[in-house]
Amino acid sequence: MSAGDQQRGGRLTVALPYLWLLAFFLVPFVIVLRISVSETVIAQPPYLPVLDWSQGLSGFYDFASALTLETYRLLASDTIYLLSYLKSVQVAALSTLMLLALGFPMAYAMARAPRRLQPVLVLLVILPFWTSFLIRIYAWINILQRDGLLNDVLMALGIISQPAAWLASDTAIYIGVVYSYLPFMVLPLYAALEKQDESFLEAAADLGCPRWRAFWLVTVPLAMRGVFAGCLLCFIPVVGEFVIPDLLGSSESLMIGQTLWTEFFGNKDWPLASALAVVLLMVLVVPLMIYERLQQRELDGARR
Amino acid sequence: MTRRFSSFNMVSLTLGLAFLYLPIAILIIYSFNASRLVTVWGGWSLRWYAALLEDSAMLAAAWTTLRIALMSATAATVLGTMAALALTGRRRFHGRTLFAGMVYAPLVMPEVITGLSLLLLFVALDVDRGFWTVTIAHTTLTMCFVTVVVQSRLATFDRSLTEAAQDLGATPGRTFFLVTLPLIFPAIAAGWMLAFTLSIDDLVIASFTTGPGATTLPIRIYSEVRLGVKPEINAICTLMIATVAVGLTVVSLIGKRNAARRQRAAGAPL
Numbered sequence: 001m002s003a004g005d006q007q008r009g010g011r012l013t014v015a016l017p018y019l020w021l022l023a024f025f026l027v028p029f030v031i032v033l034r035i036s037v038s039e040t041v042i043a044q045p046p047y048l049p050v051l052d053w054s055q056g057l058s059g060f061y062d063f064a065s066a067l068t069l070e071t072y073r074l075l076a077s078d079t080i081y082l083l084s085y086l087k088s089v090q091v092a093a094l095s096t097l098m099l100l101a102l103g104f105p106m107a108y109a110m111a112r113a114p115r116r117l118q119p120v121l122v123l124l125v126i127l128p129f130w131t132s133f134l135i136r137i138y139a140w141i142n143i144l145q146r147d148g149l150l151n152d153v154l155m156a157l158g159i160i161s162q163p164a165a166w167l168a169s170d171t172a173i174y175i176g177v178v179y180s181y182l183p184f185m186v187l188p189l190y191a192a193l194e195k196q197d198e199s200f201l202e203a204a205a206d207l208g209c210p211r212w213r214a215f216w217l218v219t220v221p222l223a224m225r226g227v228f229a230g231c232l233l234c235f236i237p238v239v240g241e242f243v244i245p246d247l248l249g250s251s252e253s254l255m256i257g258q259t260l261w262t263e264f265f266g267n268k269d270w271p272l273a274s275a276l277a278v279v280l281l282m283v284l285v286v287p288l289m290i291y292e293r294l295q296q297r298e299l300d301g302a303r304r
Numbered sequence: 305m306t307r308r309f310s311s312f313n314m315v316s317l318t319l320g321l322a323f324l325y326l327p328i329a330i331l332i333i334y335s336f337n338a339s340r341l342v343t344v345w346g347g348w349s350l351r352w353y354a355a356l357l358e359d360s361a362m363l364a365a366a367w368t369t370l371r372i373a374l375m376s377a378t379a380a381t382v383l384g385t386m387a388a389l390a391l392t393g394r395r396r397f398h399g400r401t402l403f404a405g406m407v408y409a410p411l412v413m414p415e416v417i418t419g420l421s422l423l424l425l426f427v428a429l430d431v432d433r434g435f436w437t438v439t440i441a442h443t444t445l446t447m448c449f450v451t452v453v454v455q456s457r458l459a460t461f462d463r464s465l466t467e468a469a470q471d472l473g474a475t476p477g478r479t480f481f482l483v484t485l486p487l488i489f490p491a492i493a494a495g496w497m498l499a500f501t502l503s504i505d506d507l508v509i510a511s512f513t514t515g516p517g518a519t520t521l522p523i524r525i526y527s528e529v530r531l532g533v534k535p536e537i538n539a540i541c542t543l544m545i546a547t548v549a550v551g552l553t554v555v556s557l558i559g560k561r562n563a564a565r566r567q568r569a570a571g572a573p574l
Contacts, residue, residue, distance in 0.1 A: 009477055014397050017387035017447065021406040024444040028421030031428050045427050106320040109313035121317070128324045130498075130548050132505040134522050135541040138529050139327035142334065145533060149330060182324060233412060240414020242508050247529065257416045264420065265511075274424065277417045288409065295408045296401075 029281075036274035037067040047270050071275040081259065081276065085283060088256040091170070091245075092238040095177040096231050099185040102178065103230060107189035108219075111196070122190065129183040137176055137247050144172055144248070172248035173255075177238055185230040192226025193219070225294070232291040236284055256280055332545065335538035352539035362524060362540060369504055369521040372435065376442035377499035383443065384450025384499070385492055391451070392458040410448045418445060419512030426513065433515030441513040442506060446499035453498060457491035490559040497555045501548050 038047040075081050110121045128136065143149045144166035151163040166172055196219065204214040242257035249255070254262070256276065264273035335353075339346025356362060387407055390397070397403075410418060422441045426433055465487070469479040485492075507522040514520065521544070528537055 010393075013386045013393075014390040014403075017383045017390065017407075017451075018399070018403050020383055020444070020447070021387075021403070024422065024425070024440060025406050025410060025418075028425040031424045032417075032421045035424055102320065102323075105313075105316035109317040112310070112313055113317070124321055125324070127552075128328065130501050130552060131328060131545050132501075132522070132541070134505065134507050134525060134529075135331070135544060136327065138525070138533075138537065138541060139331040141529065141533055142331060142538075143327055179323065179327070182320070186320075236412040237414055240416050242414075242416050243526075257414060260416050260420070270424070273420060277420050280414065281417060284414070288412065291412060292405055292408055296404060 032274045032277050034067075035271055036071055036278050037069060038271045038274075039066075039068060039070065040269050040271050045270070046268055071271045072279075074272065075275055075279065081256075084254055084256045084259045085279070087253055088239045088241075089283065091173060091177065091255060092235050092241075095174055095181070095238060096185075096235045098174065098178050099181055099234050100227065100231060103182060103185035103189055104227075106182075107186045107193055107226075110186070110190050111193035118194070122187075125183050125186050125190075133180060134243060136180055137244055140172070140176055140179065141167065141247060144175070167248060168250040170249065173245050176244040176248045177241065180244065181234045181238065184233040188229035188233065189223060189226040192223040192229075196222050228290070229294055229298075232287055232294070236287050236291065239284060240280055328545065331538055332542045335535065335542040337535060337538075340535065352535040353543075355536050356539050356543075359536065361519075362521075362536075365519050365521045365524040366540075368435065368518055372439050372442060372510075372518075372520065373500050373503035376439045376446060376503045377496050379439075379443045380447035380450050380499040381492060381496040384447035384495060385454050385488075387447065387451040388454035388458055392455055392461075407448050407451050410445050411452065415506075415508035416512075419509040422509065423512040433513060434518040437513045437515065438510050438518060438520065441509050442499075442503040445506070445509060446502045449498050449502060450492075450495035453495040454488060454491045457488045461487065486562075490555075490562055493555050493558050497551055500551065504544065504548075 035047055040047060106125075110118060110125070113121055141148075146163050146165060146167070148166075150166060151160070154160045155163065200218050200222070201214050204218055205211070209217070240257045241255060242261055245255040246258055246261070249258075260273050260276045260280070263269045263276060336348050336350065337344075337346055338349030338351065387403075391400075391404060391407065419441070422437075422444070423433075426437050431437065461484075466479050466483050469483045470476070474482065505522060506520075507526050510520045511523055511526075514523065521540070525537060525540065528534060
């Protein structure tokens with residue numbers, strides 16, 4: 001291989017994935033943006049204007065002048081959409097807190113477990129993640145339905161006298177979200193807790209600090225990076241979640257992922273669905289950027 | 305400090321793991337239920353598995369899903385490994401920040417956004433939607449997961465090994481195939497497996513990017529599940545779990561064998 005070949009090989013390693021992501025990740029967003037400022041029509045494709053390059057520059061001018069912010073005005077005028085966004089953020093925020101409350105003790109117990117058991121425990125937490133998302137939600141339908149196992153157990157224990165309706169409720173959504181995203185919370189927390197130097201805790205104990213205070217003053221602050229990573233890994237995708245609220249929630253108040261899905265597949269309103277996606281992205285841009293910064297720092301830290 | 309479970313830690317781990325595993329266990333057990341009523345136990349039976357074999361639409365969907373998963377996981381592994389090498393390499397290039405951003409964003413990006421944007425791209429390009437568009441969509445999503453898995457291996461990679469190879473006159477290409485690739489192979493295999501299962505699982509992105517004639521298994525299951533719980537669905541879900549379990553075992557065995565071989569090589573007299 002000549003030096004030129006090597007140069008080319010190295011450049012190809014960068015260029016191929018780079019171009020792929022540009023074409024299939026970045027460019028599509030530009031198209032979403034462009035269709036969100038189009039008009040809905042009953043045609044194929046169902047939006048106007050369509051850019052006509054055969055007209056040259058004047059075709060482009062016609063195209064540009066036909067773009068409209070009408071869809072965004074519609075979004076702002078109908079409270080259905082605002083409520084949908086609010087509900088999504090609320091579900092995501094609350095379930096992230098629940099995940100943290102449930103995931104932290106688990107991750108802590110894993111990090112404090114005997115060393116040789118830890119890989120097994122990590123595997124046990126990862127395994128459910130390898131089974132289908134859809135299957136795991138379906139499993140909960142089995143349990144939560146009116147004549148399902150949960151009602152059977154609760155009635156056998158005498159806690160309730162009549163079967164309760166668990167499905168089609170916000171409770172079911174929270175159960176589904178917490179269940180599906182638990183590994184995403186536990187793993188970053190475990191990674192942060194496991195790295196901690198135990199001599200810090202010993203030092204604290206030697207200096208007379210009680211264990212619960214050492215936990216709050218030493219363990220928790222040192223695990224903050226894991227806490228942030230876990231919370232963002234859960235919060236961001238849950239805001240746009242579709243499958244869980246669709247299968248477990250009620251049809252009365254929709255989360256934004258469902259609204260977008262309905263506008264697209266049900267009402268065939270592509271510009272509106274695109275505008276919903278653009279606004280959703282704007283809602284998520286701050287958490288997304290914090291998450292990107294964390295990832296970068298993690299990478300640079302590991303490289304040093 | 306002694307490393308023993310305190311009772312609190314023991315309880316939180318047991319409860320957490322039970323929460324993770326009970327629903328799946330119940331699903332698997334009920335797939336062997338002889339009764340049509342999903343909630344009444346009628347004894348052990350394989351009848352729902354037999355019923356699956358009769359369901360030609362489900363079988364066709366399973367076959368489509370498998371082909372898409374094989375193709376997209378393989379493409380994603382090649383692209384993802386390249387991206388990981390590019391991100392951990394010393395070579396600086398223009399737009400590295402943008403590149404890293406594009407690699408990490410799909411990991412958390414809500415699927416409805418990714419799916420919608422890819423569909424609009426395919427419409428703008430005026431391509432027929434179906435098998436290939438879903439494959440491209442899955443490749444794009446899963447290559448980012450492969451990158452993260454391979455990258456975390458490369459980050460702890462001992463640079464002196466590749467430096468030694470190059471000092472001894474190996475070209476970068478030879479160094480990669482003879483030194484780097486064998487060492488990071490377990491991570492690549494795990495990345496492939498992850499990409500494969502993500503592709504098999506995906507409902508939202510596939511729903512957006514598919515066309516007539518390319519119904520995948522999750523799309524099919526989803527339309528059945530919306531109508532209620534059926535024992536056949538329990539059976540197909542159990543089969544999917546079994547497929548993934550077998551795949552995972554194979555990957556971990558490859559990893560173990562490689563580790564054993566490395567150890568033997570390290571212990572062998574030169």
